[in-house]
Amino acid sequence: MSEIKYVTVTALTKYIKRKFDVDPHLTDIWIKGEISNFNLHSRGHMYFTLKDEKARIQAVMFAGTNKSLKFKPENGMKVLLRGEISVYEQSGGYQVYVKEMQPDGIGSLYLAYEELKKTLQKEGLFDSVHKKPIPKYPDQIGVITSPTGAAIRDILTTINRRYPLAKVILIPALVQGVQAGASVAEAIKMANQLGTLDVLIVGRGGGSIEELWAFNEEIVAREIFASQIPIISAVGHETDFTIADFVADLRAPTPTGAAELAVPHFSELMDRISERKNRLKRSIQEKITSNKNRLNHYQTSYAFKYPKQLYLQKEQQLDLVVERLHKEGQRAIIHKKDTFRHLENRLANVHPKDQVNRSKEAYESLMNKLNREMSSVLTQKHSQFKETIAKLNALSPLKVMDRGYSLVYHEKKLIKSINQIEAGQILKVQLKDGNLDCQVQGIEERTVNE
Known part of the structure; x- marks a missing residue:
């Protein structure tokens, strides 16, 4: 277990x-x-x-x-x-x-x-790639809000204080109630049809979720996304977030904050202009000083004081350069001619006709040498053959037969001793000029010493 x-x-x-x-x-x-x-x-x-x-x-x-x-x-x-x-x-x-x-x-x-927020986010309406930049120096600013609310007063006060050069165009809309969403969407569409606005502020003051609900409606979100004018959303307080805030090109925490984001501060611009003016003055002064120094340098230079001497000096230098150029040209021509002759000789040496003639001569020379070698080898081999034939004749049993000897066979076996045969057997005797069939009548033994 x-x-x-x-x-x-x-x-x-x-x-x-x-x-x-x-x-x-x-x-x-x-x-x-x-x-x-x-x-x-x-x-x-x-x-x-x-x-x-x-x-x-x-x-x-x-x-x-x-x-x-x-x-x-x-x-x-x-x-x-x-x-x-x-x-x-x-x-x-x-x-x-x-x-x-x-x-x-x-x-x-x-x-x-939450449901609408997830839907629009999946469609990409909140993506940063669709956000349009807010112009730095707008001429005309459109404001979509209630004409009687505190938001429009805060926006106008802030813009007049910061950037009085801008013209503010109010496009009134309902910002609370059942018809508020359609009213805000229609106002955004109307602002785009004007064709003169540089930036658009859309919003209202703070309130409960029910009071801000117009800016959570899909019709408003899609109209903000379709707007060709950059839109700054300014809905409620800093802690209030609506669907319009996520779709807009820029979110401001309050209407006052939207006005501050829409325009630069006039005094800051003046300070910046003054600073750049001073920088421009310093740059121009430095340029004038630099050019004066260059002019003084030219005025005190040898060329400015003695132009004729400089001209004659340059003429002499030109003559030397022309003479050097002529020599270098002649040297280059001679070098090219030598190179050409060298290449011409190399080309003549590798001409196909000459190569064929040289190859033909080499072929004939090799053939003559081959014939001589073959003739010598044949003569040598013929002499060796004759010598070998003579040796073979000396050792051939047929030559021995010419002197009266013969060969005895029994059933194709050469008989060399009487011990290999018996009386009565048929033997074949090979002579010089033919064969004899014989029968053994008797056998007589002989010692080697006899």
Whole structure:
């Protein structure tokens, strides 16, 4: 039986935490519920329980995140929040780490805002590549806002103070209510049809999400994106963000800030002009001084004082150069002629006809040498052949037969001893001029010494 392996509580808790952290359904989740047991820590963190009729979950919203809240959470308040679910290892309990939170009363608007924001972002309406640059020195500035609101007063005051040269054209629009979105979109379209505006400020003062909702409508976002005039959005306060802010070419935290971004400061321009004027004066003075020094140098130079002597000197130098050029030309011509003759001789040596003649002579010489060598080899081989024939004749058994000898065979075997035959056997005797078939009648042995 295998041994049971136990895990520690820490290991088990870490394993469960990893399961929570990798689940995509838990890393970005929207929850609604009621706040209870709310506790604001001295360090700014918010701890509370989120509950409904049948369940509850612990929640925490850290100080760095809850600074952007526009309301004060309280016990019994119903909220909509976005966050991630994870495990707090020390207690082993799971809880929601809150990233955003809104009162449930405006939850539907907030969800619509987030949905439209994601859609337009996917389409690329927020991409920086589509952002148009804001002109540095605009002549005409269009402002789309309510003609009676505080925003237009702040914008006009700021522009008149900073850059009175610019002309401000107000294009009135509704900035709050059911018809506000269509009104703002129509005003943007009208501003583009004028064809004289350099930059456009679109916005209004601060307010709740319902009051700013016109700038979260899709019709306004798409009209801002389609505008040929660079647009600065100026909606609400610094902490307010609308869809118009993300689509616009530049976002200003407030209407006053939009006016400051739209125009330069007149006094700063005057300071810059004065500085460049001084730099230009110094540059011109330095140029005049430099040219004066060059003129003085030319006036005191030898050429300026003694032009005739310089002319005669240059004439003499010219004669020397012409003479040197003539010599160099002659030398170059001679060198080229020598080179040509050398190449001509080399070409004559490698002419095909001469090469053929030389090859023919070499061929004939080699053939004569080959014939001589062959004749010598044949003579030598003929002498060797005759000598070999003479040796063969001397050793040939046929020559021995000429002296009366013969060869005896029995069944094609040469008989050299009487021990190889028996009486009565048929033998073949080969003589000089023919063969004899003989029968052995008797055998007589003879000693070697006899």
